[in-house]
Amino acid sequence: MSVHSAQSAAGRIDRFKAVAGAPGLEYCISGPRPYSLELSNSSDMICLLLGTIVSDTSYDDGPAAPFTFRAETAAFHPRGESMRIDAHEVRHGFIAFRYADAFVNRIADRSAEPLRRAGSRSNLGADSIRHLVRYARQKAQAETRPADPWEMQCVATLAWIETTRHLERAARERKSALTDAGFAMLEAYVADNIDQNLACADIAAELDLPVRVVFDGVKARTGHSLYRYVLEKRIDAAARMLRASSAPLVDVAVACGFSSQQHMTALFSERLGTTPLRYRKSA
Secondary structure (H helix, E strand, C coil), X not given: CEEECCCCCCCCCCCCEECCCCCCEEEEEECCCCEEEEEECCCEEEEEECCCEEEEEEECCCCCEEEEECCCCEEEECXXXXXXXXEEEECCCEEEEEECHHHHHHHCCCXXXXXXXXXXXXXXXXXXXXXXXXXXXXXXXXXXCCCCHHHHHHHHHHHHHHXXXXXXHHHHHHHCCCCHHHHHHHHHHHHHCCCCCCCHHHHHHHHCCCHXXXXXXXXXXXXXXXXXXXXXXXXXXXXXXXXXXXXXXXXHHHHCCXXXXXXXXXXXXXXXXXXXXXXXXXX
């Protein structure tokens, strides 16, 4: 790891220091001054943003791009990534912790590997993170003597717990949402099985999502309940079949998943204002 000043007039960032009595834990405190930070992460790193930092930031071999780290948030940078931050507007600064396995294995109850695979995440905001950052900022501003090792260990532990908890919660929420890809799968499944008795539970199982999530997602995208969405697709399929073939109405009803010809006629008339037979004749 190397840390350099952004310009000759800027103050130099303190190098990472080991926390006494906490094997595998290091910290770095930077005040309100411009800086340039360049490093390759051999350990997981969490930064607590004591104030807003306006920067040009690049990850791995990517190009630098403008990026603002928001005040009272956390940033998670997993091991194995490299980064460079050229900060030109800095308010309050940051406190960063580096976590080796020797420390993480003592405080974590589950593997962080899924979080590492997701890459760097910044501007992680939650009430617990904000409270922790405010506490750290007060201590950093008031402290004139070297940081107390026990206090640094406690803050680092809370930073790990609250940041990883926030990331895990966000991952669960992403997994439990009906995404664009998931909705496309739903559309294809309904179209491919339009002649079947499509149960809500079966559709949710096909998408590997809770029924409630599918219900809410379909309602948000179409304005219809899942039940009504499937009925609309059955009516559309019946209309296409009526235009393209001379199949008996009872066969059209079966092919489109209606319980009977009468059921199809009632729903078709309600939706299009005409019966299936009249619709075919006018098509």
